[in-house]
Amino acid sequence: MIKEDPQIEEIKPPLHESIYVKLRQSLARGELAPGQALSLRNLASSFGGSVTPVRDAVWRLTAEYALHIGPTRRISVPQLKKSEIRELLRVRALLEPEAAGIAIKNISSATIDKMRIADENMNHAVKNGDVAQYMACNHDFHFHLYRASGSSVLVPMIEALWVRFGPFMRHAYPDVSGMNGVEDHHAEALSALKRGDDFGLKRAIAADVNDGLKFLLHDLGES
Amino acid sequence: MIKEDPQIEEIKPPLHESIYVKLRQSLARGELAPGQALSLRNLASSFGGSVTPVRDAVWRLTAEYALHIGPTRRISVPQLKKSEIRELLRVRALLEPEAAGIAIKNISSATIDKMRIADENMNHAVKNGDVAQYMACNHDFHFHLYRASGSSVLVPMIEALWVRFGPFMRHAYPDVSGMNGVEDHHAEALSALKRGDDFGLKRAIAADVNDGLKFLLHDLGES
DNA sequence: CTGGGATTTTTGTTATAACATTATAAATTG
DNA sequence: CAATTTATAATGTTATAACAAAAATCCCAG
Numbered sequence: 001m002i003k004e005d006p007q008i009e010e011i012k013p014p015l016h017e018s019i020y021v022k023l024r025q026s027l028a029r030g031e032l033a034p035g036q037a038l039s040l041r042n043l044a045s046s047f048g049g050s051v052t053p054v055r056d057a058v059w060r061l062t063a064e065y066a067l068h069i070g071p072t073r074r075i076s077v078p079q080l081k082k083s084e085i086r087e088l089l090r091v092r093a094l095l096e097p098e099a100a101g102i103a104i105k106n107i108s109s110a111t112i113d114k115m116r117i118a119d120e121n122m123n124h125a126v127k128n129g130d131v132a133q134y135m136a137c138n139h140d141f142h143f144h145l146y147r148a149s150g151s152s153v154l155v156p157m158i159e160a161l162w163v164r165f166g167p168f169m170r171h172a173y174p175d176v177s178g179m180n181g182v183e184d185h186h187a188e189a190l191s192a193l194k195r196g197d198d199f200g201l202k203r204a205i206a207a208d209v210n211d212g213l214k215f216l217l218h219d220l221g222e223s
Numbered sequence: 224m225i226k227e228d229p230q231i232e233e234i235k236p237p238l239h240e241s242i243y244v245k246l247r248q249s250l251a252r253g254e255l256a257p258g259q260a261l262s263l264r265n266l267a268s269s270f271g272g273s274v275t276p277v278r279d280a281v282w283r284l285t286a287e288y289a290l291h292i293g294p295t296r297r298i299s300v301p302q303l304k305k306s307e308i309r310e311l312l313r314v315r316a317l318l319e320p321e322a323a324g325i326a327i328k329n330i331s332s333a334t335i336d337k338m339r340i341a342d343e344n345m346n347h348a349v350k351n352g353d354v355a356q357y358m359a360c361n362h363d364f365h366f367h368l369y370r371a372s373g374s375s376v377l378v379p380m381i382e383a384l385w386v387r388f389g390p391f392m393r394h395a396y397p398d399v400s401g402m403n404g405v406e407d408h409h410a411e412a413l414s415a416l417k418r419g420d421d422f423g424l425k426r427a428i429a430a431d432v433n434d435g436l437k438f439l440l441h442d443l444g445e446s
Numbered sequence: 447c448t449g450g451g452a453t454t455t456t457t458g459t460t461a462t463a464a465c466a467t468t469a470t471a472a473a474t475t476g
Numbered sequence: 477c478a479a480t481t482t483a484t485a486a487t488g489t490t491a492t493a494a495c496a497a498a499a500a501t502c503c504c505a506g
Contacts, residue, residue, distance in 0.1 A: 237488080237490085238489080238490070239489080272491085274491085275489075275490055275492090276489075276490065295499090296498090297499090
């Protein structure tokens with residue numbers, strides 16, 4: 001039998017897949033507060049479906065440490081300890097420059113443009129005090145770069161790290177007003193990118209991550 | 224009501240947990256060949272139980288990239304591409320010295336002893352051509368060190384990386400006979416550890432990882 | 447023998463129900 | 477009124493059955 005439309009060969013994704021994507025997105029965007037309790041049946045009725053596909057999604061997320069299972073097997077949004085935040089940011093500072101270093105070798109000018117636009121939108125969001133927009137644009141800026149590395153290893157690892165920060169970030173930054181003073185490492189990164197400066201790019205990305213470190217630890221009352 | 228024996232307060236772990244642990248161990252030990260197909264019902268009858276707890280375990284492992292889901296949703300043991308192996312080892316070379324650097328600050332002499340013993344057993348295994356024993360001892364040596372860091376972030380990440388190598392390693396090293404020639408970075412590491420040499424330890428660990436890189440890439444027909 | 451097509455088997459997906467444990471609310475007691 | 481106990485509700489766990497899609501097998505024409 002001949003397929004009527006072989007080009008539109010779309011296989012519908014399973015329910016657990018879409019639940020996983022939506023839940024992950026909610027976490028990354030900080031829509032769920034740290035410590036917040038979740039239950040399989042609630043999630044099932046929220047997303048439409050039974051507990052079985054929800055379990056698949058939840059277990060995937062717990063394996064990524066994007067969700068936490070308590071000692072009595074209750075599901076909740078993780079609450080990061082200060083030491084964990086510090087280490088997580090340290091890992092980011094190791095992995096993200098690495099991805100950037102690969103990306104600079106084969107990045108297109110079109111991608112650089114997208115990064116520039118994301119940066120502009122981000123600055124605009126900061127001025128308007130729009131936290132959600134700020135987070136989305138910052139994410140776009142970084143991942144346009146990292147995805148240009150073409151790495152199927154680094155990009156998912158870094159993405160998983162960002163998801164873990166999501167719930168914490170949104171509540172650490174009640175507003176983005178205090179962020180105007182920081183140096184603009186994005187501009188540095190774009191500049192280094194255009195002139196093909198491998199080392200400069202890595203330095204800018206590392207500085208961008210470490211700035212977040214300083215800002216967050218200050219927020220937590222540390223040096 | 225008073226508990227009869229409050230000390231023996233053991234809550235039995237769920238089935239999916241033990242399935243997850245066993246499957247993960249099989250992968251880490253290289254007992255499953257890359258590309259090998261798995262099925263939920265087979266696993267269920269192997270481990271005893273129904274498909275539901277098996278699904279939980281499998282989805283956790285796919286989230287760690289320890290198992291692979293094909294385009295038609297078939298479960299299989301991942302087959303690493305050369306570029307992926309290279310990147311995975313690069314990430315190891317970034318993360319493992321980092322963990323070692325934290326560990327050296329508060330490691331006990333008892334732990335160093337355990338590392339020394341693991342190294343001795345490993346050398347013994349190499350002489351006897353016992354691949355399984357070699358892999359187990361090498362694992363022990365490294366993770367006694369990493370666990371001493373007390374990091375709840377780095378250790379699980381590194382562990383996940385090792386699991387991904389399991390299936391590949393066992394089939395890349397049909398025997399360990401050719402491994403006598405390589406420099407003994409474990410001895411370097413132990414020496415640096417005893418004299419509290421932070422930089423030397425990191426260098427030794429990085430060299431140990433990169434040696435694996437050279438060896439594996441040679442095996443894959445690259446420079 | 448060798449392909450190709452129909453059939454059978456296998457496999458992942460999802461919903462549902464029963465069970466044990468834990469958390470919450472209510473009732474009781476001092 | 478507070479603390480403790482009891483009862484109720486909610487939650488995670490597991491097994492099972494029905495369904496759809498894919499893979500493997502079988503069968504027959506050439």
